[in-house]
Amino acid sequence: MDLPIVVGVDGSEPSLRAADWAADEAALRGAPLRLVYASLWERYEGESLAEDVDKPSEQLRAEDIVRVAAARARRRQAGLEISTDVLPEEPEYALVREGRRAVALVLGTRGRAGLAEVLLGSVSLSVAAHADCPVIVVRPGNDNQVRAGARGRVVVGVGEQGLNSAALRFAVEEAGLRRASLDAVRAWRCPAHESTDHPLFAGEPARLHEQHAAEVLDRALKETPADVDLHRRTVEGPAGRVLLNASHETDLLVVGARRNRGHPGLQLGRVAHAVLHHCACAVAVVPERA
Known part of the structure; x- marks a missing residue:
């Protein structure tokens, strides 16, 4: 059945x-x-x-x-x-x-x-x-x-799960069903204590964090089917704000939510919580097993 x-x-x-x-x-x-x-x-x-x-x-x-x-x-x-x-x-x-x-x-x-x-x-x-x-x-x-495909775009927030991300698999499936493009977004931030005012080092910590974000995206998307119209983006900023900004002109925003069996209370995480309350489009929250 x-x-x-x-x-x-x-x-x-x-x-x-x-x-x-x-x-x-x-x-x-x-x-x-x-x-x-x-x-x-x-x-x-x-x-x-x-x-x-x-x-x-x-x-x-x-x-x-x-x-x-x-x-x-x-x-x-x-x-x-x-x-x-x-x-x-x-x-x-x-x-x-x-x-x-x-x-x-x-x-x-x-x-x-x-x-x-x-x-x-x-x-x-x-x-x-x-x-x-x-x-x-x-x-x-x-x-x-x-109606599916009205905007022709699905956005997924890519976390550290990489190839094991249920949210990414769900987003790929949705994009395929809708014949829509898939925007895979990885947010990154440079912690304040790593910044420096010295002109020889200006921008170096940020570059390393952006590079790490790009590597996470590459690993996560390595097995994405070739027929998916895939766009990858690394964006500086808090993940919640980055995804909310990406939700405009989008059919569906997909995010993962960690699940720990036996753990009491809401199991959403700050990012999923933020987009559920404020997103400009429909939101899919996909359980990610710890």
């Missing part, structure tokens, strides 16, 4: 944008699409039932939401295999579990309770920090970028 693309929906505009993206992603991959609504409605409604129907009213609303989202996905991508589910669970736990049997999870920035879309909601942040599969968060303003 083919693993699905799973999208969390709750009827909000951000989740509908995420469902659009997920439908396109599923069509690109020839994968099924699974729409999931998760909520502990019984916590708020207790045993209260909808009039003349033997179900809680929130459950009926949830079933209507996934039905409408599925109809929207079918209109967008005819012939797509679609399944839906309504789960009486905390959405963070339900979606992380769904991710164990998924190609990727797709989420919006905020749900119905969100007051603003500028920063990421707690559900999306928690799922991105704990899921076992790539998590794609569709940012505000992606309305015209949802």
Whole structure:
């Protein structure tokens, strides 16, 4: 059985944008699409039932939401295999579990309770920090970028993992599916204590750090398929800022997130955290096993 693309929906505009993206992603991959609504409605409604129907009213609303989202996905991508589910669970736990049997999870920035879309909601942040599969968060303003290849560009931040980087493999795959160019970006910085005012040495520490960044890129990209339209860049500056600047005019920004099993709390890292909150395009956070 083919693993699905799973999208969390709750009827909000951000989740509908995420469902659009997920439908396109599923069509690109020839994968099924699974729409999931998760909520502990019984916590708020207790045993209260909808009039003349033997179900809680929130459950009926949830079933209507996934039905409408599925109809929207079918209109967008005819012939797509679609399944839906309504789960009486905390959405963070339900979606992380769904991710164990998924190609990727797709989420919006905020749900119905969100007051603003500028920063990421707690559900999306928690799922991105704990899921076992790539998590794609569709940012505000992606309305015209949802269809694959709208910008024709995928950007990936290259870390120290090199050839073992799951994020790089995912980015190569996405660029190939979209027939898009792939920008591999490595940020570098020259620590302040290594700088010198002596004119004979000015720029030397910086040159060495830039050279190291270029070598990391070369090693990481050594086995990139020849048919990928690959562009490599070393950029001076903090990695978060470098990638945020690169996110403009881009379909998808891909970053890795270290995972240490048994480690409590969010496992994202500063770079992934920054781009999830402030990126100008959709972000894919790909787990990197330590």
